[in-house]
Amino acid sequence: MATQPGIGLRRRILVLLVFFVSFTLVLTGRLAFLQFVRGAELRARAEDVRTREVAIEARRGVIYDRMGRELAVSVNVDSIFAVPAEVRDAPETARKLAEVLGLDQNWVLGRLTQKESFVWVRRKVSDEQSQAVKALGLPGIGFTQESMRVYPKKTLAAHVLGFAGIDSQGLAGVEYSYDARLRGLQGYILIEYDAIGHQIPYAMHGYIPPADGQSLVLTIDEVIQSLVERELDQIVAQHSPKNATIIVMDPKTGEILALGVRPTFDPNRFADYPQSYWRNFAISDTYHPGSTFKPVTAAAAVEEGVVSWGDHFDCRGALVVDGRAIHCHSAGHGSLDLTEVIQYSCNVGFMQIGFRLGVEGFYRYWRAFGLDRPTGIDLPGEAVSLFIPEDQCKRVDLAVMSFGQTLSVTPIELIRAMAAICNGGYLVTPHVAKEFRDKEGRVIEVLEWPVGPQVLSAETSREMNRAMQAVVEAGTGKVAYMPGYRLAGKTGTSQKTIGGVVSSSVFVGSFCGFGPADDPQVIVLVVVDEPKGTYYGAQVAAPAFGRLMRDIYRYLEIPLVYDEKEQKAIKERDGTAQSEVTVPSVVGRAVGEALALLHAGGLRAEVASGAGGIVIRQTPGPEARVPLGTLVLIEADPGGPSGNLVSVPNVRGRTITQAALLLESVGLHLEVEGSGLAVAQSPSAGTAVQAGTTVRVTFEPPKP
Numbered sequence: 001m002a003t004q005p006g007i008g009l010r011r012r013i014l015v016l017l018v019f020f021v022s023f024t025l026v027l028t029g030r031l032a033f034l035q036f037v038r039g040a041e042l043r044a045r046a047e048d049v050r051t052r053e054v055a056i057e058a059r060r061g062v063i064y065d066r067m068g069r070e071l072a073v074s075v076n077v078d079s080i081f082a083v084p085a086e087v088r089d090a091p092e093t094a095r096k097l098a099e100v101l102g103l104d105q106n107w108v109l110g111r112l113t114q115k116e117s118f119v120w121v122r123r124k125v126s127d128e129q130s131q132a133v134k135a136l137g138l139p140g141i142g143f144t145q146e147s148m149r150v151y152p153k154k155t156l157a158a159h160v161l162g163f164a165g166i167d168s169q170g171l172a173g174v175e176y177s178y179d180a181r182l183r184g185l186q187g188y189i190l191i192e193y194d195a196i197g198h199q200i201p202y203a204m205h206g207y208i209p210p211a212d213g214q215s216l217v218l219t220i221d222e223v224i225q226s227l228v229e230r231e232l233d234q235i236v237a238q239h240s241p242k243n244a245t246i247i248v249m250d251p252k253t254g255e256i257l258a259l260g261v262r263p264t265f266d267p268n269r270f271a272d273y274p275q276s277y278w279r280n281f282a283i284s285d286t287y288h289p290g291s292t293f294k295p296v297t298a299a300a301a302v303e304e305g306v307v308s309w310g311d312h313f314d315c316r317g318a319l320v321v322d323g324r325a326i327h328c329h330s331a332g333h334g335s336l337d338l339t340e341v342i343q344y345s346c347n348v349g350f351m352q353i354g355f356r357l358g359v360e361g362f363y364r365y366w367r368a369f370g371l372d373r374p375t376g377i378d379l380p381g382e383a384v385s386l387f388i389p390e391d392q393c394k395r396v397d398l399a400v401m402s403f404g405q406t407l408s409v410t411p412i413e414l415i416r417a418m419a420a421i422c423n424g425g426y427l428v429t430p431h432v433a434k435e436f437r438d439k440e441g442r443v444i445e446v447l448e449w450p451v452g453p454q455v456l457s458a459e460t461s462r463e464m465n466r467a468m469q470a471v472v473e474a475g476t477g478k479v480a481y482m483p484g485y486r487l488a489g490k491t492g493t494s495q496k497t498i499g500g501v502v503s504s505s506v507f508v509g510s511f512c513g514f515g516p517a518d519d520p521q522v523i524v525l526v527v528v529d530e531p532k533g534t535y536y537g538a539q540v541a542a543p544a545f546g547r548l549m550r551d552i553y554r555y556l557e558i559p560l561v562y563d564e565k566e567q568k569a570i571k572e573r574d575g576t577a578q579s580e581v582t583v584p585s586v587v588g589r590a591v592g593e594a595l596a597l598l599h600a601g602g603l604r605a606e607v608a609s610g611a612g613g614i615v616i617r618q619t620p621g622p623e624a625r626v627p628l629g630t631l632v633l634i635e636a637d638p639g640g641p642s643g644n645l646v647s648v649p650n651v652r653g654r655t656i657t658q659a660a661l662l663l664e665s666v667g668l669h670l671e672v673e674g675s676g677l678a679v680a681q682s683p684s685a686g687t688a689v690q691a692g693t694t695v696r697v698t699f700e701p702p703k704p
Helices: 005-037 039-050 090-101 105-112 127-136 173-177 179-183 222-239 267-272 290-304 338-343 347-368 395-401 411-422 458-474 542-556 564-574 591-600 656-665
Strands: 051-056 070-082 119-122 141-150 170-172 187-192 205-208 215-218 243-249 256-262 312-315 318-321 324-327 334-337 426-428 433-437 443-446 451-454 488-498 501-515 522-529 580-582 604-609 614-619 625-627 631-637 645-647 669-674 677-682 688-690 694-700
Touching: 051 141, 070 127, 090 105, 090 119, 090 127, 105 119, 127 141, 170 173, 170 179, 173 179, 222 243, 222 256, 222 522, 222 542, 222 631, 243 411, 243 542, 290 338, 290 347, 290 411, 290 458, 290 488, 290 501, 312 347, 318 347, 318 395, 324 347, 324 395, 334 338, 338 347, 338 458, 347 395, 411 426, 411 458, 411 501, 411 522, 458 488, 458 501, 488 542, 501 542, 522 542, 542 631, 591 604, 591 614, 591 631, 614 688, 656 669, 656 694
Parallel strands: 604 631, 669 694
Antiparallel strands: 051 187, 070 119, 070 141, 187 205, 215 433, 243 256, 243 522, 312 334, 318 324, 426 451, 433 443, 488 501, 501 522, 580 625, 614 631, 645 688, 677 694
C-alpha cells in the first residue's frame, strides 16, 4: 500500500519544529546563563576593556612641630601621562616631549609605542614644564594632579622627618613609621574609550575622590632643633668627625625635643645624597659609651646597697685584674669617696664598685635600665646594644664594662638610661610623635607613651643628681659650668674597637647632662664619633652641651638660681649685685634691623630660623630682664609681611588686673582661666600675633 504524501511532510515539519524549539531553548538557556550567571563577570571584563583608571593621589598629612610650625607639607603638581593608542606621530611627539622635559628621546619614544592603555611620561613636573607641554597640544598626552612632598626647612630634623618617595610612600623617619595614617586613601578618575582607543564624549566618567591623610604633631621643637643643628655644624667645622649626634629629651616623659645627626641631607633631594647620609646614627648605630656609662654603674651599686656615699676607694693609677693592668686616666687619684670617684671619673674606683656589684648584679641592672632591648622609639631602624653574655663574663670583662668599655649601646639607649637616673628612677619611652589631627586641625588622637617601671628609688636618683652636679661644677665637666644653671652630667671618652681590636688612636667623645639638677626638665646627649685632633669628651662635646643648655634655658624660661658663692663672684666681676638689661621688642621688624637693635642694647643675637624677612618671635621675650650679653634668639618669616603684628608680653607672676592692663597696652585681649597669679599663657611670651588676638592665661593661687 503506498505511503500518503501528507504524512512525510508533516514528519519533516515536526522534525524542523523540534530542531528550532530545541535550538531556541539552548540559545535562550545560553543567553540566560551569560546574563544571569556570568553577567556581572562579563560586565566587569567589558568595563576593563573600554575604561581606564587615572589614579589621584591623596594629599599626605602635614607634619608639625610641637608649636604648630610646618615641617613637612604636600603641594599639588602636574604629572604627564600618555595613551599610546591616541598618539598620532610618536617620533615627533617623543622629540617635543624630550626637549621640554629634559628626557632621552629614544626612552620617550619607547614609552609612547608600548602596547599599554596608559603609561607615565614624567611625574610631578614643575609648573613651567607643565605649561610648556600643555601649549604643545599633543594628541594622546594627558595631565593629572598628584601630591608632592615638600620640606620647607630643608635639612632641619631630616633624620626625624625622613622622606617620601615618588608615589608619596613614606620611606624613612616618621614618614615611614606613620605612613599608613599620613598617606590617606588614593582616589581615581574612570574614563571610557571606544574600540580604537578614543575617549567617548559624554560617556561614563567615574570619580572616586581621594581621602587626605591625617596630620601629625611631633614633640620636636623647631627652635631647639635649630640650636642643635647649629651646634652640630660647629662640631663638624672644628673636629671633622665621622659621625655626630645630639639628642634633647624631656627626661620625665621621653618626649624628644630635638634630634640631629651629621652627616645630614636635604629630604627634598634625598636621592642626591649617599645612602649612608640617611642613616640615623642616634638610633641605628652602637658605640662604646665610656665614662658616660659610669653613672649607671654607680646608681646600680648605690641602689643595691653594696656601696654608700661615705665609702672610700684608693686609686694608684692602675688596677691589676686577672694578670692585666688596667689604667686610670690619671697617674693616681689617691683616696676618693663615691662622689669624688664620679666627679673625677676614676676608672680604678669604678672597677672596685663593679666588683662589689658583681656579675649577677651588673647584668640585673643592665636589664632594669632597658639596655638589653630596643627602647621602642617610634623611628625605624633602631639597633640594640652589644655586650658579653652573662654566662661568659669574666672578672676582667666586668672591670672594663664598669667604666663603659667593651659593651656598646646606641645613643638613644644611653640617654634613656640617664633619664631614669635623673627623673626619680622611672624608665621612659623615647618618642617623637605627639598627636594626630584632621585637615581642619581638630585633634583625633593624643598618643600615649608608657612610663615605668621605677628602676631606682627617688633617694638614689636625688643623690646621683647631686654627684653629677659636682662633675660640672668642679670635675671633668666643668667646661660646661655656668653660674645659676645648676647643670649636672658626665663626660665620656672611649676607645673604638676596629676589626675586633681596641684602637689606641680612634675615639668617641661624648657628654650626657641635664638641668636643673634638682628638678631636671631637659636632658642632652652629645656624641662625637672619631673627631680629628682633640678627642676628649670634655673638649669636643661638653662645650656644645653648655651652649645648648644656656640657650634652651632662655627659650624655655627656666629660672636661674645663684648660690651665695656665685652671687659674690658676680658682684666682684661686675662691681654690682646685678648687671642686667631689658630686652627690647623686635617682633615685626626686619631681621637686620632687629639684630642691630639687640646689639645696641648690649645683647647677642642669632637667627634661629628664617634667613630673612620679618621677625615673628623672640626668646627671651620683650621686657625680660637678663644679664648683659645674653643671647636673644629670633625667628623670622622670610616672606611674611609685618602687617599689624605685636609681640605677646610675658604676664607670668602677675595678677589678673596686671595681666589685663599689660596685654591691653599692646593691643591684645585677655582670656582668664582660674584665679590668683599667672602661671601659664598661650601664645607664649615673645610670639608674634595680630593685634586684637586673645591670649589665654592660666592663674593659680599663690603657693604658701
